Amino acid sequence: MPLTRRRLLAGSAAIPFLGTVPGQAATPAEILTAQAALVQIAPPEYPKTGVWAYDDQVPGRTLRYRQGDMVDVRLMNGLDQPTTVHWHGLRLPNAMDGVPGMTQPPVAAGSSFDYRFEARDAGTFWYHPHSNSLEQVSRGLAGVLIIDEPDHPDVDADEVIVLDDWRMTEEAQIHDSFDNRHDLSHAGRLGNYITVNGRSEAVYDVESGQRLRLRLINTATARIFDLRVRGLRAWIVALDGMPLPAPVETTEVVIAPAQRVDLFVDVIAEAGEEAILGSVERDGTYALAGFRVSGSSAAARPAPVALPPNTLPEVRLDSARTVPLRMEGGAMRGLPDGAVWKGNRMDMRELAMMDQFWAFNGMAGMTDEPLVDAGLGETVRIPITNDTAFPHAMHLHGMHFREVRADGTFGPWRDTLLVNSGQTREIAFVAENPGSWMFHCHMLSHQMAGMMNWIRVT
Ligand code: C2O
Numbered sequence: 001m002p003l004t005r006r007r008l009l010a011g012s013a014a015i016p017f018l019g020t021v022p023g024q025a026a027t028p029a030e031i032l033t034a035q036a037a038l039v040q041i042a043p044p045e046y047p048k049t050g051v052w053a054y055d056d057q058v059p060g061r062t063l064r065y066r067q068g069d070m071v072d073v074r075l076m077n078g079l080d081q082p083t084t085v086h087w088h089g090l091r092l093p094n095a096m097d098g099v100p101g102m103t104q105p106p107v108a109a110g111s112s113f114d115y116r117f118e119a120r121d122a123g124t125f126w127y128h129p130h131s132n133s134l135e136q137v138s139r140g141l142a143g144v145l146i147i148d149e150p151d152h153p154d155v156d157a158d159e160v161i162v163l164d165d166w167r168m169t170e171e172a173q174i175h176d177s178f179d180n181r182h183d184l185s186h187a188g189r190l191g192n193y194i195t196v197n198g199r200s201e202a203v204y205d206v207e208s209g210q211r212l213r214l215r216l217i218n219t220a221t222a223r224i225f226d227l228r229v230r231g232l233r234a235w236i237v238a239l240d241g242m243p244l245p246a247p248v249e250t251t252e253v254v255i256a257p258a259q260r261v262d263l264f265v266d267v268i269a270e271a272g273e274e275a276i277l278g279s280v281e282r283d284g285t286y287a288l289a290g291f292r293v294s295g296s297s298a299a300a301r302p303a304p305v306a307l308p309p310n311t312l313p314e315v316r317l318d319s320a321r322t323v324p325l326r327m328e329g330g331a332m333r334g335l336p337d338g339a340v341w342k343g344n345r346m347d348m349r350e351l352a353m354m355d356q357f358w359a360f361n362g363m364a365g366m367t368d369e370p371l372v373d374a375g376l377g378e379t380v381r382i383p384i385t386n387d388t389a390f391p392h393a394m395h396l397h398g399m400h401f402r403e404v405r406a407d408g409t410f411g412p413w414r415d416t417l418l419v420n421s422g423q424t425r426e427i428a429f430v431a432e433n434p435g436s437w438m439f440h441c442h443m444l445s446h447q448m449a450g451m452m453n454w455i456r457v458t
Pocket residue numbers: 086088128130258395397438440442
């Protein structure tokens with residue numbers, strides 16, 4: 001990997017800072033400025049799109065650290081409304097989690113906030129605001145955070161593939177329909193324009209026989225991507241930043257909002273043949289990433305080995321506490337018994353007037369008391385029942401969980417789980433990280449319209 005300035009700064013954290021006045025923060029190595037910008041997202045025949053971006057890029061620039069480094073980032077707020085940065089999927093101290101009013105004060109327009117925490121787990125993560133999230137993320141605020149393993153895995157290239165979904169006007173401007181009640185009560189703010197790394201398609205030049213690491217990140221606020229590979233032999237090596245115990249070969253990848261999938265792919269297409277990562281849409285499969293294959297294949301590589309595991313706690317079901325979560329509401333099913341919102345019981349019509357369409361255990365939106373009050377180190381099981389007509393991507397902050405399958409075995413470690421309509425899927429986690437942690441649907445229209453709660457660990 002080339003030694004960039006950023007890498008040098010991040011890698012030199014062990015050298016004490018010089019010239020720092022005690023009590024005054026050193027200048028962080030990285031500054032992210034959330035601000036309005038004009039970016040060419042649409043094809044060249046369209047005008048630039050007015051976005052909200054970190055600096056002037058969509059997605060924001062990829063922050064990269066080595067496992068064990070200090071992440072040290074100043075957020076400058078150049079927007080005209082409060083914002084924060086949430087570091088999605090990272091196990092970090094609660095005060096660095098970026099939830100305004102819960103873990104930190106909102107960062108007012110024109111002010112800044114310093115985030116500093118250890119890059120504990122190696123993997124693929126991302127960052128986005130947690131303030132007016134639906135609008136801020138939809139307008140372009142999102143970026144990738146990579147934490148490298150101490151030893152680089154044996155791949156010929158390491159590529160970030162950020163999938164996003166935009167709702168644009170015919171002039172390629174962002175449609176400002178953020179409080180559209182149809183979206184809030186249906187599948188969320190689905191867009192009409194899909195991007196890969198902020199462009200309509202990504203193209204990579206590769207050689208037949210090469211092995212690539214593809215880090216897929218879904219930053220869309222609602223769209224679930226159903227992906228296929230062609231001309232590539234693919235293995236899933238990590239989900240939501242956490243390595244699988246062994247690579248799993250696949251030709252299909254479903255990635256819900258906020259999820260990450262790390263793939264190793266071997267280019268099996270020969271020079272001139274097609275190799276793509278495609279998205280299955282109603283009327284066909286569209287290439288999101290195209291690989292232009294040249295060269296002749298080197299000797300076939302042996303099957304890949306697992307990435308080194310992160311240190312995660314052991315989930316012990318025998319002593320666990322179970323707190324069921326029932327999701328209800330939305331179009332088609334509604335909230336026939338109403339729900340409690342901000343301490344008041346309301347019927348469905350009153351809730352709709354407050355833009356609330358969904359409930360967790362009969363409660364819409366944040367509550368004074370958490371869904372779970374866990375003791376530090378306690379294991380918690382949450383069977384999640386989706387009694388709605390839509391899929392939901394449930395995300396827990398600050399800790400990863402495992403799915404407990406019907407036969408009692410564990411699924412992979414994740415921070416975001418897709419629960420389809422009618423399913424009950426159980427998660428279990430060790431309450432290892434003290435603090436107040438959001439637990440919400442990452443379809444951000446649903447989060448805003450009732451699907452959020454929290455878990456306290458003390
Ligand atoms: Cu990716 Cu609560 O967030």
